[in-house]
Amino acid sequence: MAGIGPLSEEGLVRLLDHEGRRVEDATYDPYVSHLTMDDLRAFWRDMTLTRAFDLESTSLQRQGELGLWVPALGQEAAQIGSAHATRLPDHIFPSYREHGVLHVKGIDLASIMGMWRGMEHSSWDPTAYGVHTYTLVIGAHAPHAVGYAQAMDWDGLVGSGDPEKDGAVVCYFGDGATSQGDVNEALVFAAVNNAPVVFFIQNNQFAISEPTTRQSKVPLAQRASGVGIPGVRVDGNDVVAVHAVTRWAMEHARSGQGPVVIEALTYRMGAHTTSDDPTRYRTTSDEQYWKDRDPIARLETFLTSADELPEDFKAQVEADGKELARRTRESVKGWQRGPVEQMFDHVYGTPHALVQEEKAWFNRYEASFADQEVAK
Amino acid sequence: MTAEAPAAVRSMNLGGAINAGLRAAMERDPKVLLMGEDIGQLGGVFRVTDGLWKDFGDHRVIDTPLAESGIVGTAIGMALRGYTPVVEIQFDGFIFPAFNQITTQLAKLHYRTKGKLSVPVVIRVPFAGGIGAVEHHSESIEALFAHTAGLRVVSPATPQDAYDMIQQAIASPDPVLFLEPKARYWDKGEVDTARVGTQLEAVGGAQAATAEMSRARVAREGKDVTLLAYGPSVRLCLQSAELAAADSVSAEVIDLRSVSPFDMETVLASVKKTGRAVVVHEAPVAFGTGGELAARIGEKAFFHLHAPVMRVGGFHMPYPGSKFEHDYLPSVDRILDAVDRVMAH
Known part of the structure; x- marks a missing residue:
């Protein structure tokens, strides 16, 4: 990968191309061979519901009901595909845009809005869901993930060979965070301690307005080689490939083989937050290019071509999305401030x-x- | 058992008392572990962890990579899984790479999660000056952390307190900055090693220990002026009080022990009695803990005061070269000068 930049598509693992056609990959195919059409429809449903929730939340902010909203638009495949590769003993340290991950882990998205309405700083019980609270200081949670992973190892939850028992940690952060000292320190601590942690970088190409080229001269996954751990690049808009790569990485970490860096190259289709204005720093043709690579449309095309996305299923998911949006709106408006x-x-x-x-x-x-x- | 357990009194220096306290805490609770730079085989640059690596092993006495933010950050992660990491920051002036982790994460996680998460991390820091060190090895950092809600900041002045308070800090469910007066590591004293263990093993021991760690101690009784100090300045105030007595001034010395929170009850009781207060600390006077104490005394004991509250401390400058430090730091002479000034009222 020498000489290629951080936005290059070179070396990306891809199992569905952007037109929804299955691409064979001898290394990663075994990690998705268990997936049924029902599983893929569930992925599509999760991505679609996350987006419905996301669009409703942006509307709620625009209507003055939320102080701020952080859209995950465009990153659904990276989040849903990876989260589905985690299970009960695992623990997740999200950044603050991982609404899709929360949804997969069973956190009712309608219930997380207190933070964005200014009522509280976090909304769910991290222990109950295995998902740490959102962290707003960029990269500050990366060392927490490593320490937690070391402790899982000490507690005998790694490398026992019992798949029901072994676990690992996933730490999500973005391209901007890779410049933070904490992320680099986390990589060092994870590597020298062989901690069971998967660093999942969503390279959505922007840190607010700054493109990934302001953070790195090389693909972000290459950071792994500096500390001597595996780094993998995956097409972050291909939910199947993301799932495959994350499954591999989690098995690697859970079995005691140490940390992994995954870089999922995706695109932040929306603004950084509702306070941001992307028209000041990127072109509509760029946005259109990535709209044509929409992660939800990609899986939808694949399922439709295989005649595996029946209209009644789609209609039901659409109705579920509307219901989630309605409940979200109701939850937001129903928030009452407690005693001062x-x-x-x-x-x-x-x-x-x-x-x-x-x-x-x-x-x-x-x-x-x-x-x-x-x-x- | 009806009879009191026999007191196990041993002579120790302050650094040795911390070492013994750490050992006792690690024996009491297998989840207590130590992390830091050079704390394992070497035993720490001040040898405060001497012998612990040998007895407790790599998994409980961990030599970390040389990255303070990573040390505190990973300690937070371990605490989230039920461990109690006791972190050593090698010198006061090296804590700043971890400032973000301490102030935005460690201090706030309990509040952020409405108490669902606790991060009982203890951060040990050899602090303050007087040992002829190079730059960044002599700083007084207490106000920077006392200003951040969510942290407790304490500093022992005697071997007994060092032994007790390190164990109380470890038992506390809150994160604690444990500031060790490095120039006093070699001060000797008698230490009762039995009492704190009994406290901690009782029901509600952690709460009782936290409360006790937060209380001030009257180190010397007096009636004319109150000298307020903590950590390295307590011994200096006791020496000053001795000299003042020769000059017929009766000085009371309060060892605050805790900076966050201050034990205002003990402070105000003393100041209301003496009517005069001098705060002594090594940290720069401007925007420091002395200013905070002076303001609180002014608000709560104004009509008891015969004189303005005076502050004796460092100047508004970076810590100077060590050949200047004895002029920079509070001294017996400067404390007595302040005592003279408040006694003139």
Whole structure:
């Protein structure tokens, strides 16, 4: 891969081409041979529901119901394909755009909006779902993933040979994060400790406005070779290939063979967030090129050509998408702020004199207004 | 058992007391592990972890790659799986690569997740000056971390406190910055090694230990002026109080022990009694913990004060070359000068 840039398609693992045709790959075909048409329809359904949720959430932000929204538009294959390669003992450290991953892991997307409405900083129980809270500081969760993976190893959850028991960690981050010190330190710590962790880079080609060429001169997966671990590039818009590569990587990590870097080359079809304006830094022809490579359309074409996507199934998924959107809207609008004093809760796990004093002061201050109202 | 367990009193220096405290914590709880640079075979650059690698092995005394953010960051991940990592940052001035992990992640995860996640990481830092070191090896960093909610910041001044407080910090469910006054590593004292273990093994021991670690100690009683200090400055204040006594000034010395939170109850009780306070710390005075204490004393004990609260500490400059440090750092003379000034009121 010497001499090629970070957006090159060279070396990408691909099992469905962008026109939805199956491409054979002797190395990775065994990792998808178990997939049935039902499985592929489930992938398509998950991607379609994630997108329906995503579009509704953007609308909710535009209508003033959310402070901010971070669309995953275009990255559905990278997220759904990889998340389906995880299972119960595994643990996931997402960045903050992995709505598709959350959906696959059973977190009701309609329930995660408190964070984006300004009600709370996280919405699900990380232990119950095996999915850590979203981390907004770019790359800061990468060392957490490594430490967690080391601890799984110590707990005897790696390399036992029992597929029900063995687990590994997946850490999601983007192309921008690969420039962060924390991500590079995480790679070093993972490598020297042989930690069971898969670093899953969604190279969506943009860190807000900056193209991946501002982060790297080489394909991001090549970072792996610097620390002596395997790095694989995959077509991030090919859900089947993403699934295959992630399955391989997870088996590698779970069996005690150490960390892996996966770079899924995809495209952020939407804005970085609802505060962003991509028209200032990219062309419509570029956007059109990637619209023609839409990950959902690709699988849809494959299934349709195989006559495996019946109209009634599509109609049902469309209805499910509308229902998810409706529930999301209802959930967002139904959010009520709790008592103000709750903002003082959980700063510490044990009582801290300063927090207690300030909370008591605040309550007295609030009560002083109530007295005046009563007096009137 | 009806009779009290016999007190196991041993003579130790402060560094040795931390070593013994770490050992006791590791024996008590198999989830406690140590991580840092050169802490294994070498025993740490100050030998505070001496012998622990040999006795507990690679998996519990871990020599990490040379990357402070990675050390704290991976420790957070281990804590999320139920481990209690005790991290050593080799010198105060090297903590800054980990500043982001400590302030945006370690301090906030419990709050961010509404208490669903706890990260009971202890960060040990040999801190403050006075040992003739090169740049970045003598810094007082407490205000930077006390300013961040979610962290506890403590500093022992005696071998007994070093032994007790390191174990209490490890038992606390909250993340703790444990600041070790490196110039006092060789101070000797008697240490009762039995008491803290009894506390920790009792029901609710972690909460009781956290509460006790957060309380100040009256190190010397007096009636004319209160000297407020922690870590390396406590011994200096005791020496100053001794000299002031010769000059017929009775100085009370409060060893704060905890910077976040301050034990204002003990501070205010003392200041209300003496009517005068001098805060002493090595950190630069400007925007420091002395200013915070002065403001709080002003708010809560204004009418008890005979004089403004004075601060004695470092200057608003980078830590100077070591040939200048004894003029930069608070000294007995400068403390007595401040005492004279408050006594003039």
